[in-house]
Amino acid sequence: MSIAEISRAVTKTFAKAGLAAVLVLAPAIVLAQPAPTAVAAVPAAAAASAAPAAADAAKTAAPAAVAQDNAYVPMRPTPGKGQPTAGAYGFQDQYSPTGREALRMHNALLMPVITAVTLVVLLLLLVTMAKFNRRANPVPAKFSHNTAIEVIWTLVPVLILVVIAVPSIRLLAHQYQAPAKGAVTVKVTGYQWYWGYTYPDNGGFEVISNILPADEAIKRGEQPQLGADNRMVVPAGEDIRLQTTGSDVIHSFSVPSLWFKLDAVPGRINEKVLHIDEPGVYYGQCSELCGVRHGYMPIVVEALPRPKFEAWVRSQGGTVGAPAAAAAKTAAVATAKTTGA
Numbered sequence: 001m002s003i004a005e006i007s008r009a010v011t012k013t014f015a016k017a018g019l020a021a022v023l024v025l026a027p028a029i030v031l032a033q034p035a036p037t038a039v040a041a042v043p044a045a046a047a048a049s050a051a052p053a054a055a056d057a058a059k060t061a062a063p064a065a066v067a068q069d070n071a072y073v074p075m076r077p078t079p080g081k082g083q084p085t086a087g088a089y090g091f092q093d094q095y096s097p098t099g100r101e102a103l104r105m106h107n108a109l110l111m112p113v114i115t116a117v118t119l120v121v122l123l124l125l126l127v128t129m130a131k132f133n134r135r136a137n138p139v140p141a142k143f144s145h146n147t148a149i150e151v152i153w154t155l156v157p158v159l160i161l162v163v164i165a166v167p168s169i170r171l172l173a174h175q176y177q178a179p180a181k182g183a184v185t186v187k188v189t190g191y192q193w194y195w196g197y198t199y200p201d202n203g204g205f206e207v208i209s210n211i212l213p214a215d216e217a218i219k220r221g222e223q224p225q226l227g228a229d230n231r232m233v234v235p236a237g238e239d240i241r242l243q244t245t246g247s248d249v250i251h252s253f254s255v256p257s258l259w260f261k262l263d264a265v266p267g268r269i270n271e272k273v274l275h276i277d278e279p280g281v282y283y284g285q286c287s288e289l290c291g292v293r294h295g296y297m298p299i300v301v302e303a304l305p306r307p308k309f310e311a312w313v314r315s316q317g318g319t320v321g322a323p324a325a326a327a328a329k330t331a332a333v334a335t336a337k338t339t340g341a
Helices: 003-032 036-069 097-131 147-175 214-219 306-315 324-340
Strands: 184-191 194-199 205-209 232-235 239-246 251-255 260-264 270-275 280-286 298-304
Touching (some): 097 147, 184 232, 184 260, 205 232, 232 306, 251 298, 260 270
Parallel strands (some): 184 239, 232 298
Antiparallel strands (some): 184 194, 194 205
16 A cells, blocks of 8 residues: 555544544533523513612602702802993893883983983074174063963973873882782891891791902902892792881882882881892892991892792791791691581
8 A cells, every 4th residue: 555545544534533523522512501591681680670770769869850950059140230330321231020111211212302302402502692692683682571482391391291201100100019929028128237138938037138348259250349248039030029128227229220229217118029030140239328338238139040049948947838827727728628528
């Protein structure tokens, strides 16, 4: 037998032996592999059991997240909004319904009338100076009355005043109309020389407001002599029943950008509706000479959305909702109805 034939015979023998080994060991190898379905089934079961727990955790966390979003954080003022602006003249931008009405009346009616009357009087003065001076008219006229002119300068001012009176009376009526039912009540007390804000509908707590030092006001983003350590916080977009009184002398609660001014008189309660259109920080000052520190009684009104206002009330230890007496009465009525039924 040649070498080639011997090599082919050996190759065939090894091939047959390898095939036999594969046939013998294959079932054992297959059985030794982990079942993929069993591995996948364990995470699926765990996920199914964990889903209700995750849902419960989400439900528990949701109110906490909402409360966190509505937690009270003092609002930073917006430059040029609700406060004086350097180099500006005229009225501040208005953020209340009566303020917008008053500013519109000023710009569309009062200023044109004032301008026209001023120009007419100036023209008459110039004509008089040019036509009736000694050089142009050496012989003065002898008459002392002119019926037509006297009728004109009597009737024209009367008509102007009538035109101005109609929107003026309407504006006054809007400022002193009754607040909406359920309006938040804030009692403002003027002291020498600071303000106190009492919330009778929210537990009766009082917030004392003093002027901030200049460096602290600047740190908070406020103008010196306008910043206060505690603000009068109210809900935005709602009627507020604002009541003023004085503890010692007459003060005046005045916020120009809200077109609001109401005297605080000792022994007397004055009341007026305050409505702020949008959230923001609005500044004012005492506008009645009340003593040596009259110029150091700033007013800071912070208008917040209702949820944040309620969070602020709670942070002050106050209550939200109907007063305790009203709530007790409502509960008693409901109990009586249930018992009767």
